[in-house]
Amino acid sequence: MRATTVRGAGDLRVDQVPDARVTEPTDAVVRVLMACVCGTDLWVYRGVAGFEPGQRIGHEFLGEVVQVGSQVSSVAVGDLVVAPFMWSDGNCEFCADGLQSMCTSGGMWGSKGSDGGQAEAVRVPVADGTLVRLPKDVDRALLPALLTLSDVLTTGHHAAVCAGVGPGSTVAVVGDGAVGLCGVLAARRLGAERIIVLGRHEQRTEIARRFGATDVVPERGQEAVHRVRELTGGHGARSVLECVGTEQAWLTAIGSARPGGAIGYVGAPHEVAGLPLGRLFVRNLTISGGMAPARAYIPQLLPDVLSGAIDPSPVFDLTVDLDHVAEGYRAMDDRSALKVLVTP
């Protein structure tokens, strides 16, 4: 089968690799119908995150089950399934807590030794704990929206949940990437009344408005903080979603948070020297987040995606086939694409 492999910084190839197959009785194999490229994949592409030459990549995919191990009972050959960005056994104490992203036997697609989603097929370990079945008769036009459950929508939702968003909330979303936009959508779904998105890329802030943003702050740094405070009666937003992961984004998030408020953090940290504890302390801030337990959230969000109550699919603005996946990365790297859909 064909699979995307990482050869070096900026060097992704689609190689012939051994076919994915069941090796443990708890495995399943999923033929990928749709995958996509994540902002964190770019850190590998740019050579910032470590990788082993030949390592697979891609942690968001949905597809059809084509093989199951003898102990798999929750999915069967022919089922349409969506995979969270990590596998999880569903049995450990963290899975029991609904924190499958900390599963003691969990792992992330594309990590060393595992299959990646940007491929024709994926071997799925602990399939019963990992995969979520979709309705057999699902409208295929919904697949891009359903694919966002893998990571970007569930991660945006995690940010909103961790920031304590609820009915009537005032929310500031730092970042107009796909996660930030899904954070807007998730905040609106949770009942937020005021959603301020910080971003200056017009196509993206336009999507943010469609997703429910009430205000757009194109300023940056201290000016952005000043603007958010101005929009919120002087003190900032009670809930802030940090969807970038850089030092600058964190300073903006902290400054935009109302004293006593909460920052939901989901941006994978990079280039952050250290969080300024003193600023958190004097403003009595809570920060909460990390790697979203996508597996816990998928069943919660799925009905609303299926019904069309929320439609995150506009985050995809470019589709490439597997053979042209490298073009997709280039487009995301130069910000000409927001998020790239990959169809094998």
Added chain:
Amino acid sequence: MRATTVRGAGDLRVDQVPDARVTEPTDAVVRVLMACVCGTDLWVYRGVAGFEPGQRIGHEFLGEVVQVGSQVSSVAVGDLVVAPFMWSDGNCEFCADGLQSMCTSGGMWGSKGSDGGQAEAVRVPVADGTLVRLPKDVDRALLPALLTLSDVLTTGHHAAVCAGVGPGSTVAVVGDGAVGLCGVLAARRLGAERIIVLGRHEQRTEIARRFGATDVVPERGQEAVHRVRELTGGHGARSVLECVGTEQAWLTAIGSARPGGAIGYVGAPHEVAGLPLGRLFVRNLTISGGMAPARAYIPQLLPDVLSGAIDPSPVFDLTVDLDHVAEGYRAMDDRSALKVLVTP
């Protein structure tokens, strides 16, 4: 009247100063019956925290109301009152939220221009919002315990609340200072089942055990983390109370927290370069805390102190009179005293 003033690093004096008096109609004057020395006072004493020569000091006190302004209605001359470590108007949006430590017209005793508690009397601004009346017939033997409501007990309680402590919780308390010990007491009061205190000072850990600690970890750094994880089934405590404020304490707190857990942070930050965001992220940690809204907590904790259900008074192990306050500082500075009571 006499009041403690800061002259320089290590140089505290008890000076004659103008008598405290009502200057605003919302003021009251409290004759101090009992004050104490806080760990954060030591940062001033050591010259680490900034101060203006002649500045007052001491933010924990209780006493008797001796004068009230024309607009004061909640306390009267002769009332026995306890003061939280900050004044607050009780009317602003933060006070309404129960976050009086963020009051828009609040401030801290001993800050520039204000009176300090280590004195014969204190002018209390916004007295109605600030002071909490004690029963007139209160047993005077309870005063030391009641004084802890000013800061150390309410701050320990804040750590426990922010760390999500509740019935059955497993808690690790980083720090065997007076706040850490009160954190133990607060955690027990909230129903924690397992309370691990990290400390090696035997008199202090002995108090911790009296306060409800089930385990003492004398190790430090990575060894302490290892020990806490060992005591908690391998993953750490779901609730961690950070009651020190240094980089080393934070690394221990983060390492001792179970993935998905929460760190309640109340140690005033010093010598912290920056919190390691990556470690928080991969362990899905929440940190929550800051400056305790003591004013909100006093009415909640007061009944249990009055009834003797909790007795935090063992944190005081040295009493000095006002003229000998400098000796109290020296004893706390060299750790021969845990916490010093000051009686004018």
